[in-house]
Amino acid sequence: PEDQPPPDPTKKTLVILGTGWGSVSLLKKLDTENYNVVVVSPRNYFLFTPLLPSCTTGTVEHRSIMEPIRNFLRHKKASVKYYEAEATKIDYEKKIVHISDDSEIKGDISSTEVPFDMLVVGVGAENATFGIPGVREHGLFLKEVGDAQRIRNRIMDCCETATFKDQNDDEIKRLLHMVVVGGGPTGVEFAGELQDFFHSDLKKWIPDITENFKVTLVEALPNVLPMFSKQLIEYTEQTFKEETITIRTKTMVKKVTDKYIEAESTGPDGKKILEQIPYGLLVWATGNALRPVVKDLMSQIPAQKDARRGLNVNEYLVVKGTENVWAVGDCAVANYAPTAQVAAQEGAFLARMFNQMAKTQEIEQQLSELSVAQEKAPNKDARDQVFTEIKELQKRLRRVKQMGPFEYSHQGSLAYIGSEKAVADISWLSGNFATGGTLTYFFWRSAYLSMCFSTRNRILVLMDWVKSKVFGRDVSRV
Numbered sequence: 001p002e003d004q005p006p007p008d009p010t011k012k013t014l015v016i017l018g019t020g021w022g023s024v025s026l027l028k029k030l031d032t033e034n035y036n037v038v039v040v041s042p043r044n045y046f047l048f049t050p051l052l053p054s055c056t057t058g059t060v061e062h063r064s065i066m067e068p069i070r071n072f073l074r075h076k077k078a079s080v081k082y083y084e085a086e087a088t089k090i091d092y093e094k095k096i097v098h099i100s101d102d103s104e105i106k107g108d109i110s111s112t113e114v115p116f117d118m119l120v121v122g123v124g125a126e127n128a129t130f131g132i133p134g135v136r137e138h139g140l141f142l143k144e145v146g147d148a149q150r151i152r153n154r155i156m157d158c159c160e161t162a163t164f165k166d167q168n169d170d171e172i173k174r175l176l177h178m179v180v181v182g183g184g185p186t187g188v189e190f191a192g193e194l195q196d197f198f199h200s201d202l203k204k205w206i207p208d209i210t211e212n213f214k215v216t217l218v219e220a221l222p223n224v225l226p227m228f229s230k231q232l233i234e235y236t237e238q239t240f241k242e243e244t245i246t247i248r249t250k251t252m253v254k255k256v257t258d259k260y261i262e263a264e265s266t267g268p269d270g271k272k273i274l275e276q277i278p279y280g281l282l283v284w285a286t287g288n289a290l291r292p293v294v295k296d297l298m299s300q301i302p303a304q305k306d307a308r309r310g311l312n313v314n315e316y317l318v319v320k321g322t323e324n325v326w327a328v329g330d331c332a333v334a335n336y337a338p339t340a341q342v343a344a345q346e347g348a349f350l351a352r353m354f355n356q357m358a359k360t361q362e363i364e365q366q367l368s369e370l371s372v373a374q375e376k377a378p379n380k381d382a383r384d385q386v387f388t389e390i391k392e393l394q395k396r397l398r399r400v401k402q403m404g405p406f407e408y409s410h411q412g413s414l415a416y417i418g419s420e421k422a423v424a425d426i427s428w429l430s431g432n433f434a435t436g437g438t439l440t441y442f443f444w445r446s447a448y449l450s451m452c453f454s455t456r457n458r459i460l461v462l463m464d465w466v467k468s469k470v471f472g473r474d475v476s477r478v
């Protein structure tokens with residue numbers, strides 16, 4: 001392919017990978033006039049992941065929590081290039097990103113290279129399966145819009161198949177057994193949403209399934225939601241009991257087949273039991289794993305030799321062992337949990353830093369011009385005037401350069417647990433305050449609503465909530 005020169009050769013090219021929480025929050029605050037900005041991501045929209053579990057049952061429609069990246073970029077001051085592609089390899093030495101168009105429609109050119117001066121890696125993470133056989137073939141994940149749609153369809157498919165004429169009892173039980181593996185917030189929120197769907201809609205539309213519809217949450221550790229306080233864990237477990245969601249803790253899934261999972265549970269006497277649990281729907285939510293493109297980048301940088309969970313970054317989010325590569329969000333390890341909150345704050349921090357770097361450069365340029373002007377000044381008065389200007393600029397430069405390292409400010413953790421209840425650990429309310437219950441649920445709703453990307457998203461989500469309350473959720477399978 002012909003090499004196109006950057007739009008403005010006097011500016012550095014800043015390549016940003018990904019359109020998730022980290023990258024988009026960087027783009028939101030970045031003054032794009034300072035760089036030639038290029039965004040590469042296979043997803044041409046931002047996804048508000050906190051409401052993704054609600055999309056699996058149709059409480060919220062998926063398009064309500066998507067914001068097209070084109071829509072957002074067109075409001076930026078200077079134009080930003082966007083390529084719908086996946087970064088397949090980052091060549092750190094050559095400062096090049098190899099990109100490939102993986103969508104259905106491909107042109108004559110579907111893979112090429114993008115050179116960079118500065119690179120931000122915000123590609124997020126993959127779903128962890130720990131190499132457990134059968135998970136990828138038979139389980140469904142919950143990370144992207146497509147996943148939520150697949151789950152929504154599978155729930156309905158299981159219900160319709162269970163009520164097929166002459167279906168036998170064991171098969172009905174299996175088909176209506178909804179198993180969620182992983183008791184982190186993703187698994188818990190999904191289980192809660194699913195049980196809500198059953199209680200408020202499914203059993204009304206399809207009364208035949210009422211006896212056999214069952215949700216089970218399987219967790220390897222002794223309790224669910226390990227990042228929440230003990231009190232909230234108990235509250236969640238109690239709520240699940242009332243909702244008739246079965247929690248199977250200390251149960252580790254070892255194998256998955258098309259009709260059952262094989263799990264090893266530890267009894268009260270410490271004895272290990274291997275059992276087969278039949279399922280109709282299996283949602284696999286056991287957390288994050290590294291993306292291949294990140295793993296490959298790590299292998300090119302000696303300082304990343306010991307990195308395991310993601311790119312090791314310093315307190316300015318620079319990938320250790322590099323000078324011009326930064327990482328944000330789930331693909332970076334900065335001692336924080338892989339959450340949207342962390343990713344968003346990291347992105348905003350980088351934007352501030354990049355804006356300041358550009359300002360610093362501009363002032364330094366002005367200073368060097370002024371020092372020439374000072375030498376050439378025709379008389380003392382003119383020299384003095386330039387001198388005052390230099391002093392002013394130096395003061396400004398010191399101010400601009402004063403940027404501390406990234407510090408994460410935790411606003412609290414929130415999770416929806418079904419039957420209009422939510423749990424919250426809110427640090428800014430009188431120290432470490434933990435709460436759960438219906439009030440928290442309204443707080444959860446308003447907090448998420450206010451965090452939505454745009455007013456458009458906010459209105460759409462609000463309308464979805466009203467719609468599903470008034471008319472019930474839509475049970476058609478598409």
Ligand code: FAD
Binds near residue numbers: 329
């Ligand atoms: P992501 O948001 O995952 O974005 C990664 C981006 O990179 C995507 O645009 C992707 O398409 C793109 N990409 C992938 N591969 C490539 C490639 N090779 N080249 C270029 N681009 C690529 N966190 C909270 O704090 N609160 C919550 O309530 C919450 N709820 C959640 C609910 C669910 C169901 C899930 C799955 C997660 C939830 N999280 C929540 C976690 C949160 O979503 C993540 O921590 C956050 O998305 C991380 O942001 P990120 O920018 O690193 O990655």
Ligand code: NAD
Binds near residue numbers: 185252287340
């Ligand atoms: P997670 O890593 O938080 O939890 C995964 C769980 O799966 C763990 O408890 C683990 O013990 C269990 N597990 C692993 N292998 C297993 C096996 N073979 N059998 C049974 N159990 C097994 O994953 P997540 O819930 O997807 O969350 C990922 C990240 O996203 C976290 O940082 C989380 O905080 C964040 N998130 C936050 C929210 C929220 O704040 N509401 C919602 C969703 C996700």
